[in-house]
Amino acid sequence: MTHDVAVTGMAWTTALGTGLDEVWGQLLGGATGLRETESTLVLRNRLAAQVPDPPADWSPTRRQVGLTAATLRRAIEHAGAPPDTLPVIGTSYGPHLDEPSGDLRRWAAEATAAAGLTRPPLTVTSACSSGSDAIAAAARLIREGAAEACVCGGVDVLTPAKRLAHTALGTMSPTLLRSFDLRHDGTLLGEGAGFCVLERLDRARSRGAVVHAVMRGSGSSNDAATMTSPDLSGDGVLLAVRRALSDAGASADDVAVVNAHGSGTPVNDHVETVVLSRMFTGRRPVAFATKGAFGHTLGATGALEAIAVILALRESKVPPVYGLSEPAEDFPLPLPVGGPSEIGEGLGISVTLAFGGFNTCLVFARPVVGDVG
Incomplete structure (x- = not known):
């Protein structure tokens, strides 16, 4: 038996802020969270989102845990979901390029516990598809009856090593990120987190949850x-x-x-x-x-x-x-x-x-x- 999957909660942390409607309004108004920086770590551009120059005592792992926990908590609250909702968390390198001794499962477990969730998380890492793949995996678990509800999505912190790596690969724009424009010349990095609460549609209806979309x-x-x-x-x-x-x-x-x-x-x-x-x-x-x-x-x-x-x-x-x-x-x-x-x-x-x-x-x-x- 397969089940229809409802989206009953959402939360994001972006370069434009955290509120769903607040950020959406800024997007409709043509805003950007990219800003100029004096960073010596960006070799081909002077633009970044969120963290242009981390302080000396800044920890990528601490940042990743905090970003994950705060966004998870808001997604759960938005859905009115219980603490035993299954977390499915995707990330690319997370903090691990800068702190290679880190453990994906350890910081993910710490973040979910900090968000008040009681089940150990499942983790997904498939580069820039990680957030999408976490959502796809969660939906599959629900459709096949292996889970009734999941909070799923992706998170990545912007670190010096990632900016240097993309510079070395030649993917960074020296000007501005211009998707599908005649002048496009590369990308610019940001950081953020996004999570959706997915659950069986019949379960969502039975508890009177607001359904924002059907996956x-x-x-x-x-x-x-x-x-x-x-x-x-x-x-x-x-x-x-x-x-x-x-x-x-x-x-x-x-x-x-x-x-x-x-x-x-x-x-x-x-x-x-x-x-x-x-x-x-x-x-x-x-x-x-x-x-x-x-x-x-x-x-x-x-x-x-x-x-x-x-x-x-x-x-x-x-x-x-x-x-x-x-x-x-x-x-x-x-x-x-x-x-x-x-x-x-x-x-x-x-x-x-x-x-x-x-x-x-x-x-x-x-x-x-x-x-x-």
């Missing part, structure tokens, strides 16, 4: 191409999207809005352009991206973008893509430039691309009117 499906794949670059054909990403829509019992024509990965690197933007051109040959859903506002939050990005899709479905609009003024001519879908864009009826999907060839797609639907509360 209809997910799909994943791996390019098996290179350690850091996607397969330029887009075949792997396309497979993940098709698997997600098949899992949802839907087609491309059912999609109203796409949250693209939108990292701002020429290679990733090219691959997404290819994939979206091949995927949407009929209906043309509106596409948007949030990394220009939040920075690229690595293992948290898929969770933050899942929440953004749910809010877009709720409001029937998407925020403008920060930094986008001249969309690439070959981009196949409508993009919001300079202001919000309306979206129609249909599903919302979030697409995540990650180092190591990981690709993940999540599918969400608006709730039934009686479930919204």
